[in-house]
Amino acid sequence: MDKIIELKNISKSFDGETVLDNISLDIYDNEFITLLGPSGCGKTTTLRMIGGFVQPDQGDVIFMGQRINDVPPHKRNVNTVFQKYALFPHLNVFENVAFPLREKGVPKKEIKEKVDEMLSLVMLSGFANRRVTSLSGGQQQRVAIARALVSHPRVLLLDEPLGALDLKLRKDMQQELKKIQKSTGITFVFVTHDQEEALSMSDTIVVMSEGKIQQIGTPTDIYNEPMNAFVADFIGESNIVDGVMLADYKVRFAKHTFDCLDAGFGKNEPVDVVVRPEDVDIVPADAGMFRGTVTSVTFMGVHNEIIVDIDGFKWMIQTTDSVNEGEVIGLKLDPDAIHIMKKSKYSGMFGDYSSYSDELDELSNPGGEEE
Amino acid sequence: MNHKLNTYRLMLLPYSVWSVLFILVPLAFVGYYAFTDDSFSFTLEHFTRFFTATSTIANDDGTTQEVRTYVLIFLRSVRLACISTFICLLLGYPLAYIMSKAKERTQNLMMTLIMIPMWMNFLIRTYAWMTIMQDTGILNNILESLGFARIRIIGTETAVIIGMVYDYFPYMVLPIYSIMAKMDTRLVEAARDLGCGSLAVLRRVIFPLSLPGVISGITMVLIPSISTFYISQKLGNGKFLLIGDVIEGQYVANNLHFAAAIAFILMVILLAAMAVVKYGTERYVYGGESE
Ligand SMILES: Nc1ncnc2c1ncn2[C@@H]1O[C@H](COP(=O)(O)OP(=O)(O)OP(=O)(O)O)[C@@H](O)[C@H]1O
Ligand SMILES: [Mg+2]
Numbered sequence: 205m206d207k208i209i210e211l212k213n214i215s216k217s218f219d220g221e222t223v224l225d226n227i228s229l230d231i232y233d234n235e236f237i238t239l240l241g242p243s244g245c246g247k248t249t250t251l252r253m254i255g256g257f258v259q260p261d262q263g264d265v266i267f268m269g270q271r272i273n274d275v276p277p278h279k280r281n282v283n284t285v286f287q288k289y290a291l292f293p294h295l296n297v298f299e300n301v302a303f304p305l306r307e308k309g310v311p312k313k314e315i316k317e318k319v320d321e322m323l324s325l326v327m328l329s330g331f332a333n334r335r336v337t338s339l340s341g342g343q344q345q346r347v348a349i350a351r352a353l354v355s356h357p358r359v360l361l362l363d364e365p366l367g368a369l370d371l372k373l374r375k376d377m378q379q380e381l382k383k384i385q386k387s388t389g390i391t392f393v394f395v396t397h398d399q400e401e402a403l404s405m406s407d408t409i410v411v412m413s414e415g416k417i418q419q420i421g422t423p424t425d426i427y428n429e430p431m432n433a434f435v436a437d438f439i440g441e442s443n444i445v446d447g448v449m450l451a452d453y454k455v456r457f458a459k460h461t462f463d464c465l466d467a468g469f470g471k472n473e474p475v476d477v478v479v480r481p482e483d484v485d486i487v488p489a490d491a492g493m494f495r496g497t498v499t500s501v502t503f504m505g506v507h508n509e510i511i512v513d514i515d516g517f518k519w520m521i522q523t524t525d526s527v528n529e530g531e532v533i534g535l536k537l538d539p540d541a542i543h544i545m546k547k548s549k550y551s552g553m554f555g556d557y558s559s560y561s562d563e564l565d566e567l568s569n570p571g572g573e574e575e
Numbered sequence: 576m577n578h579k580l581n582t583y584r585l586m587l588l589p590y591s592v593w594s595v596l597f598i599l600v601p602l603a604f605v606g607y608y609a610f611t612d613d614s615f616s617f618t619l620e621h622f623t624r625f626f627t628a629t630s631t632i633a634n635d636d637g638t639t640q641e642v643r644t645y646v647l648i649f650l651r652s653v654r655l656a657c658i659s660t661f662i663c664l665l666l667g668y669p670l671a672y673i674m675s676k677a678k679e680r681t682q683n684l685m686m687t688l689i690m691i692p693m694w695m696n697f698l699i700r701t702y703a704w705m706t707i708m709q710d711t712g713i714l715n716n717i718l719e720s721l722g723f724a725r726i727r728i729i730g731t732e733t734a735v736i737i738g739m740v741y742d743y744f745p746y747m748v749l750p751i752y753s754i755m756a757k758m759d760t761r762l763v764e765a766a767r768d769l770g771c772g773s774l775a776v777l778r779r780v781i782f783p784l785s786l787p788g789v790i791s792g793i794t795m796v797l798i799p800s801i802s803t804f805y806i807s808q809k810l811g812n813g814k815f816l817l818i819g820d821v822i823e824g825q826y827v828a829n830n831l832h833f834a835a836a837i838a839f840i841l842m843v844i845l846l847a848a849m850a851v852v853k854y855g856t857e858r859y860v861y862g863g864e865s866e
Contacts, residue, residue: 255768256767256768257764257767257768276767276772277764277767277768278767278768278769278770278771278772278775282768283768283769284764284765284768286761286764286765288761290759290761290762290764290765291765292762292765292766292780292784293762293784294783294784294786303766303769303779304769304770306779307769307770307771307775307779308770351769352768352769355769355770
């Protein structure tokens with residue numbers, strides 16, 4: 205696969221506030237890459253930099269081998285689907301989609317063909333003469349996508365394009381977008397702060413926080429091997445506990461020594477240990493590697509989400525077994541359920557469910573505060 | 576008794592009373608006067624007079640010519656008003672655009688500067704222009720001191736147009752500016768993203784979107800400048816009577832019925848023109864049918 209866009213050591217600040225801090229990122233041809241991170245972490249800014257609406261203070265934007273820092277947006281072979289669609293209200297659906305073609309002076313007949321083709325791709329064939337202001341959010345969204353795709357850019361930038369849609373529509377559009385990306389072969393750079401959306405759609409996920417890239421990888425990499433506590437917490441649910449790496453493949457935490465699959469840490473190096481809630485096996489109290497007291501049980505449909513107090517640290521565990529509040533249970537961890545991360549500045553900030561369980565306590569038992 | 580009046584309708588009540596008393600009733604009076612003679616019996620004579628009355632005017636080369644007095648004046652009013660409106664648009668549109676792009680403080684300052692003349696009585700403004708444009712006025716003194724020949728402006732159509740442009744300019748700038756100021760900048764970005772350079776963005780997005788402002792600017796300048804009076808008397812030395820002057824003259828001379836008839840004709844024509852403009856823009860700009 206060829207690199208189509210490279211961001212090299214990009215920094216950007218607004219009014220003295222650093223928004224992007226030395227970001228480097230390679231984007232490959234034909235991939236669906238997602239920038240994922242909490243609000244304000246610099247996703248939109250990164251996207252706008254690729255689109256040409258923001259210039260980096262430092263670093264280079266490379267497009268197919270050429271530095272394009274100073275190339276204005278209209279000369280970049282990159283189109284954007286904006287956060288709120290930005291359709292032209294004075295033009296109907298057809299003319300909105302035809303907009304970039306008219307600018308290029310494409311012959312009328314060809315414009316008609318291409319627009320019709322695009323409208324059918326986004327399933328809006330009968331809508332050519334409708335005013336865009338009369339469309340629903342989901343339909344406007346499709347028009348925006350058709351408009352951005354009609355001139356076959358090399359790269360499509362999508363800034364939280366599904367943010368304004370309701371859950372059902374959102375799921376449908378996710379599938380459709382993925383299909384469109386596959387069928388057109390256009391590189392999609394997608395921005396979202398919804399981790400589920402990122403996991404289900406992307407070839408590559410770029411996790412960002414505070415203007416820095418925390419991790420780049422495939423959805424499974426990111427989920428199974430988070431680089432630090434921030435990523436582990438942001439992607440899915442995680443129990444993150446302090447541990448010590450005794451030796452390769454041996455880690456100690458929760459007053460117990462476990463076998464694990466990680467190596468290459470220093471002897472007795474303090475580490476963060478991640479255990480996903482669905483990877484913990486529940487066994488009878490005396491059969492477990494360690495034990496804990498169930499403090500809450502929430503039925504989630506397919507599984508129960510239980511909070512277990514293990515020596516004062518609250519774990520979240522997802523299980524299909526039925527357990528009761530107050531019950532003492534045994535817990536077992538397979539080596540592949542344990543993931544070891546180096547300590548980072550995010551250590552200790554995430555992965556403890558005490559506040560979570562407190563909330564539940566308060567909800568179920570409004571009278572009785574503990575602290 | 577109707578106790579079902581909700582608060583909304585109660586709030587509307589004073590305005591309804593107001594518009595009946597001060598808009599509908601006077602309009603009815605205008606209509607009534609226009610179609611009656613001094614003894615208040617029905618007649619169309621004022622309309623006939625408006626369209627057929629003639630007078631003799633002297634041409635520059637000494638010959639004389641029969642003209643339809645009021646039709647001529649009316650057409651002149653329309654012509655001067657159109658020219659003034661066009662100049663206002665030509666000057667006002669770029670200004671509104673630049674203003675909307677400026678920093679907020681600059682915007683407020685420019686706005687104030689544009690509004691200040693409106694705070695002065697328009698008689699005073701007109702007199703000020705007389706002083707400037709007179710044969711021995713400020714403009715000519717400056718020209719002379721710079722070594723140019725004196726020019727004759729006062730008493731020309733140019734002077735009348737200058738006066739009208741100056742008076743009505745803010746009414747052109749403000750509606751266009753207010754549309755441009757709240758225009759969604761993302762639309763501009765979208766256009767650039769889709770391949771438009773600055774000029775194309777202006778032509779394909781900003782201009783069409785600002786059209787409602789342009790239309791209301793044109794309406795707000797054209798209509799009062801067609802029916803304006805006094806400016807023409809003072810700056811045109813009375814040589815270019817406008818329809819507003821005629822109405823005023825007839826009114827002062829106590830020919831209320833004829834004055835009402837002219838006002839009525841003016842109103843009908845303006846309403847028709849506005850309807851055409853409105854229909855036209857909606858149909859061709861916002862209807863947006865494609866081939
Ligand atoms: N033009 C600008 N001027 C000043 N500050 C800006 C500008 N654009 C972005 N910022 C700031 O940069 C930071 C990152 O913004 P950005 O829009 O990239 O975040 P984001 O990750 O897209 O967030 P969200 O998920 O809320 O859209 C924010 O603190 C924002 O206030
Ligand atoms: Mg954003």
